[in-house]
Amino acid sequence: MDKFSLAGKTTVVTGGLSGLGQAIALSMAEAGANVVLADMREPEDNAALAAIEKLGSKALFVKTDVTKEQQVTDFVDKTVREFGSIDILVTAAGVGNKTPAEDLTEAEWNKVMDTNLKGLFLCCQKAGIKMIAQKSGSIVNISSMSGFMVNKDRTISAYCASKSAVSMLTKNLAVEWAKHNIRVNAIAPGYFVTPFNAVWMDNPQATELALNLTPMKRFGQPHEIGPAAVFLASPAASFITGHTLVIDGGYTCW
Numbered sequence: 340m341d342k343f344s345l346a347g348k349t350t351v352v353t354g355g356l357s358g359l360g361q362a363i364a365l366s367m368a369e370a371g372a373n374v375v376l377a378d379m380r381e382p383e384d385n386a387a388l389a390a391i392e393k394l395g396s397k398a399l400f401v402k403t404d405v406t407k408e409q410q411v412t413d414f415v416d417k418t419v420r421e422f423g424s425i426d427i428l429v430t431a432a433g434v435g436n437k438t439p440a441e442d443l444t445e446a447e448w449n450k451v452m453d454t455n456l457k458g459l460f461l462c463c464q465k466a467g468i469k470m471i472a473q474k475s476g477s478i479v480n481i482s483s484m485s486g487f488m489v490n491k492d493r494t495i496s497a498y499c500a501s502k503s504a505v506s507m508l509t510k511n512l513a514v515e516w517a518k519h520n521i522r523v524n525a526i527a528p529g530y531f532v533t534p535f536n537a538v539w540m541d542n543p544q545a546t547e548l549a550l551n552l553t554p555m556k557r558f559g560q561p562h563e564i565g566p567a568a569v570f571l572a573s574p575a576a577s578f579i580t581g582h583t584l585v586i587d588g589g590y591t592c593w
């Protein structure tokens with residue numbers, strides 16, 4: 340099982356203070372990696388960093404808005420300054436939208452696209468430059484099952500478009516950077532219990548519909564995504580690149 344080890348590696352997780360990003364950060368630490376959390380929010384306490392350190396890894400928080408190019412450059416530079424390399428990037432920072440397409444404002448559209456697509460690209464680009472120089476690296480982008488299909492009874496056009504683009508961008512970067520020994524993959528989660536979904540998971544009707552549409556009849560828990568991210572990032576996935584791994588309890592099978 341040595342191929343699943345990330346011992347001695349440095350991982351950066353954007354959106355690492357909440358939900359899936361936080362769970363992935365913990366799994367990365369469990370696999371032995373040092374972890375840098377990049378998020379636009381300040382941590383409320385030191386629990387996230389302490390949880391990583393408790394696993395024997397080093398942890399660092401860098402306040403970063405991924406939509407701002409200079410801030411992305413700064414967090415990547417800081418990571419390399421502190422840890423000597425950036426071996427793994429996980430791009431979990433993301434936002435949703437819920438306004439019907441005919442009412443969607445330009446500002447809402449821009450927020451979703453700037454965060455989920457442009458911001459993700461900037462992170463890949465700035466980390467990729469370091470990985471090209473090091474001649475190795477692994478990127479795991481967080482896409483969504485919504486990049487493959489339209490969620491029933493949801494009006495999330497900008498979100499779906501942004502996530503579809505993430506999976507295609509993942510393929511492009513995988514092809515462009517294969518010669519630099521950099522693998523680029525993505526994970527497409529289905530419905531997971533995180534603050535991201537709190538707005539509708541409180542509604543019994545919406546919850547019942549989503550559960551009925553999920554063959555496994557339950558939502559994913561954040562801890563069920565981390566091991567998949569570790570796998571894709573690790574040498575165990577050494578011949579996998581350009582792939583988007585759907586983790587959705589079967590939602591997209593119908």
Ligand SMILES: NC(=O)c1ccc[n+]([C@@H]2O[C@H](COP(=O)([O-])OP(=O)(O)OC[C@H]3O[C@@H](n4cnc5c(N)ncnc54)[C@H](O)[C@@H]3O)[C@@H](O)[C@H]2O)c1
Binds near residue numbers: 357430481483527535
């Ligand atoms: N939870 C789900 O069911 C689900 C399903 C499919 C895809 N996803 C995707 O997974 C990712 C993580 O989702 P989550 O459920 O953990 O959400 P979340 O809302 O719990 O966490 C998102 C984190 O991203 C941060 N963030 C938002 N905008 C940012 C920015 N501009 N710069 C830096 N950080 C920023 C937030 O501060 C937050 O900590 C998102 O990309 C989301 O689209 C989630």
